[in-house]
Amino acid sequence: MTATVAARPRPRSAGYWTTFAVVVGLLLVAPLVLPPFWQRFVTEILIWGLLAMSSDILIGYTGMVSFGHSAFFGLGMYGAAAALLTVKPPSLPLALLYGLVAAGGAAVFVAYFATRLRDIYFAISTLVFSQIFYVIIFTWTEVTGGENGLTFSQPRLSILGLWSDRFTPTTFHWFVLAVVVLSYLLVRRITQSPFGMVLQSIRENEPRTRAIGYHVERYKIVAVMLSGLFAGLAGVLYAMQNKFAAPDFVFFVVSGEVVIFNVMGGMGTLVGPFAGAAFFLLLREGLSRFLTEYYLIPVGIIFIIMIIFLPQGLLGFLRRRLNT
Amino acid sequence: MLVLENVDAHYGKSHVLHGVSIEVRAGEVVGLLGRNGVGKTTTLKTIMGMARRTGGRITFEGRDLHGVPPHGLAGLGIAWVPEERRIFRLLTVLENLRTGLDRAGMTPPRHNALLEKVYAYFPILKERRNQAGGTLSGGEQQMLAIARAMVLEPKIILLDEPTEGLMPRMVGQIQEIVHALHREGVAILLVEQNVPLTLDAAGRVYIMEKGTVRHHASAAELRADQRVIHEYLGV
């Protein structure tokens, strides 16, 4: 009926770590064997996957659907842009900092509403927020470049100021991979912790969790903050990969796509979002060759069919195994 | 006419009914007694398709109710007067009645005749016919709930605790109505906490405890030997 709180997690199976190692290994090797286009593609999957994973913290674990992740993502992007444009030489750590702070600020704002609104109202208000940010960014042309966005140069990878070098697509890919893997492990640690168990308990039955004595509001606030920060991180990475920031990414459709990745891949699994992102992007890639921009028609239909018949998503069957 | 054979039911994961067997023949008034929470209302809800029947069979006039959608029961002749009455609060008294009156095969003469009949039983409803259901008193709402069932011209009425929360004077009125319906040939499955009323109105009585039927006797027998009632209901 309802999940009891704080079941101690069993030690992860060897199977899990083996699969993990294999996947990471493949991703490490990818840029060396793939042609440039697919190389970029894999890097992008990682970034979008990170964004979708951040959303999974809310949707899959806390049970709060958010249509506002485009705001966090976009602010991460523009934050990084701000750092890379205003501080010379362009500094990687500073880009990260600015992006995370911007996204974090938005997260605080959204978190406030998260505690006062439930379900549908929360979803609608996140949608509205992402649109507010979109409008502000789109119209505040002096600062944000409006419709055209901002372009800037990629920062160099520097380690403790001792050694610095430009990124190549390969080394950038490894950098992104490292960030994503670390993020994944960190978020996984968090969701497996007692904190994470409480989040899941909130998803299962909020009134009961509250009745047991947990400050549901505090947990929700932290969940939103975490989600927003990792989404912002994804935005920073995206900005660095593409060297531009544009308002399109703050438009709510991005949030919608993120939710699609979550649903397709499997909510509440953390790896599901990556699978969902890969699935969607591959479908898009494949179908757009024949259908150009109309790829969304079959993809949309697939999405709807999955909601009806496969609501747990591609990897949803792993949810139990991955979370206990 | 209405037969429950060994019925099990679940609400979510809770197993709430165990092997309940009850029969109501045409034109009979059958009582269902028991303490609070033993499953009397759940039994009615299971017949109406609101609790999940997980075992046994429910048939009406020989027809298995298994595949029948919830909105098909009224057409078969089964009417329900729920415990909470469930008046459509924002609809007027007349509109409440019309939810049952406006059905396939209804002609204006029959429509008016049924309306007049119901108003004859419950003059207060005629008086308040344009008032919103939510503004009626508890007793009036109960009458409306029964009237609403009556306009369906049912073969059986599932009557759930009609006297709950009513003043003694109204209890008497309900008793009369049950008698009148019985005289008309409508079968009634009466769930009640009010033992004297049930024993007076019903021919046979089932007594439930912990989700199952424990005792079954004629009302006369139960009137004669009050020990059984004491045992199960502590009255």
Added chain:
Amino acid sequence: MDQIIIQTLHGLVNGMVLAMVASGLTLIFGIMDIVNFAHGDLLMLGAFVGASVLGVTGSYWLALVVAMVVIAILGALLQITTLRPLIGRDPLTTILATFGVSLVIQKYALWQWGPSVRQISAPVRGDFNLFHLQYPWYRIATAVLAGLIIAALWLFLKYGKYGIWIRATTQDRVMAQAMGIPVPLVYTAVFAIGSAMAAASGVLFGPFAGVTQTMGFDFTLRAFIVVVVGGMGNLGGSILASIFVSLLESYAAIIVSPAQAVIVSFVVLVLTMLFRPTGLFVPTPK
């Protein structure tokens, strides 16, 4: 001062169109708890169908009627295929499903009618004079027509036999079923009605700004806002809220650009959700 009068008229006219859109949305939400993300896209599709019919027949009124009928049927089909299977599931799945439908409809419209803007010419030309100002007759006619359609809906709900079924089902689905009301059919019918109203809004709004694939989203967003501000499921409230919000936006457009004026409605939404979550125009629940 002139600006204010013009903007007031704009606000009222836009408010009436929005009210028609919102009525459909709130009707659907009130009865089956579905937040129809695709509502604005049904509006858009209605506008395109209307534009096509107009192009073929030259009759605006025929275009309006055909658009309403076609989209009503489409709406019914959508409800039966994608939303009925989801009854009983987490309500957020319906938001996701209708979001998916929205994407498909948008791209379909792009495929079917191409990216250029379609025109629907107004059936009524000329301006009318208010003091020394001129205001297009057509816009006034739109507001009046929208008002008539909403009034027709209201009368249907209040007095029609099926109107009673719809209201009963909205209030207590289970009891409605017990009374023999075929609730699944009622759901489909309500979705069809809501869709028809969206389509009508699309055709009425068409002459204002042309018909494009993306015109739907703005309406969906505003309609959501208005439905929440007016009280979810509350028809009268959403109509009042539509006019209220549209007026505010119109006035705001005097000061800031129209693109930014939309923030006004967002702010109203946020304030409402924080302080009067049941709706601004709903009496405080006891």
